[in-house]
Amino acid sequence: MSFLTPNKNSGPTEEPAADVATGARLLPRITIQAFCEHSQTAELVESAVHDRRMSKVALTTHNGGLEGAIESYKSNPTPNLIIVETSLPTGEIAPALDRLAEVCDASTRLIVLGHVNDVLLYRELLRSGVSEYLILPTSAQSIVNAIADLFAAEGAAPIGRTIGFVSAKGGAGASTVAHNVAWAISQHLRQDVLILDMDLPFGTAGLNFNQDPPHGIADAIGASGKVDPTMLDRLMSKAANHINLLTAPAMLDKTFDHDERAFEQVLELAQKTTPVVILDIPHAWTAWIRHTLATIDEIVIVAEPDLANLRNAKNLADSIKALRPNESEPLLVVNKIGVAKRPEIAPKEFATSVECKLLGQIPFDPATFGTAANNGQMLAEVAANNRANDTFKMIGMHVTGRIAPEAASKASNLKLPSFLKIKKAS
């Protein structure tokens, strides 16, 4: 049965789709890895980056096709989108994709480039959760169209995961943990991270990444709901590979009394353009903070192990749980453990009292953290072997929905990868 039909939904298209609606949109800052069998296919996929829509996309091509992908993801994190070429015969493609699904994270999407022109196979693959099956030879434009349909179409789910860090008491280390976790995510997942410094008068994201850009988050929320992706782009500063900042002005020439929804549009936009959005939330309790906490994906409370932090963390956790009964519960990081001569509450006890999952424990290490802060560097840059880096990585894996390395093997991931999950459900 041939399916070279002009109807896009009933079979794979070989002709470039003249879909101007999606064609006009820039793709978000996603990471794409392609595993090809033939060098011509790799060249074809590589040529897709010349498409204007791909300007923010990080795309790499690798050898080895489907088997290469399976091997690679046994030990490497998966990107937002995998493209695999396969010349396997019809009956062997789905089982091989199942093996790939086992080593992929839940949010990863998959486009298959195949050599078999068979509508039944096409339908089976889509049913099993493969996002698109394109028959080779195809054009770079068809590949970009398929990617755009997934990530930039009207109504496409926002790709960004929003993770807020808030301290139980000023100085407990929410900003420090937020920035270092962002760094860990960018390094280990190689995904783009945007840090929003929401502490407009006093924020330290700029200082901590040694950046002093002329624009930042104040311009975005000051644009009274008229921010668009291009403007947001101009206001961001690139702190490192895969890390962008919207810095706080940290000026006291005016007061900052935001209304409840002041950050809503910026957050929405950020989520549409960047896979991981880290919110560095100041220690305060205002209408806009409460509203923000109610709407984001994950919340991490950072606390020092003393009584005032305990009381505040408990109140915060209770309020957050009440605000969002159906969302994930707040997580706890106990920071600055072991300050000399200070009587401290044991982290486990602390977590039990607060009734939060204890996600991480970080020792008090003024020499290393102080050097990092003064240099405008991340902890991993000044002390690569410091164990706190493992904690930051583990927190990052957890809040992005990846499993913590020591928790389990990828195969036993609680969340099934999307292209397996759909199959299981049907």
Ligand SMILES: Nc1ncnc2c1ncn2[C@@H]1O[C@H](COP(=O)(O)OP(=O)(O)O)[C@@H](O)[C@H]1O
């Ligand atoms: N584990 C730690 N050991 C030593 N100093 C730390 C640690 N964590 C954070 N700090 C320092 O504590 C200060 C306050 O941290 P910050 O992240 O700004 O707190 P918050 O955002 O909660 O107000 C900073 O100078 C930071 O370098």
Ligand SMILES: [Mg+2]
């Ligand atoms: Mg802070």
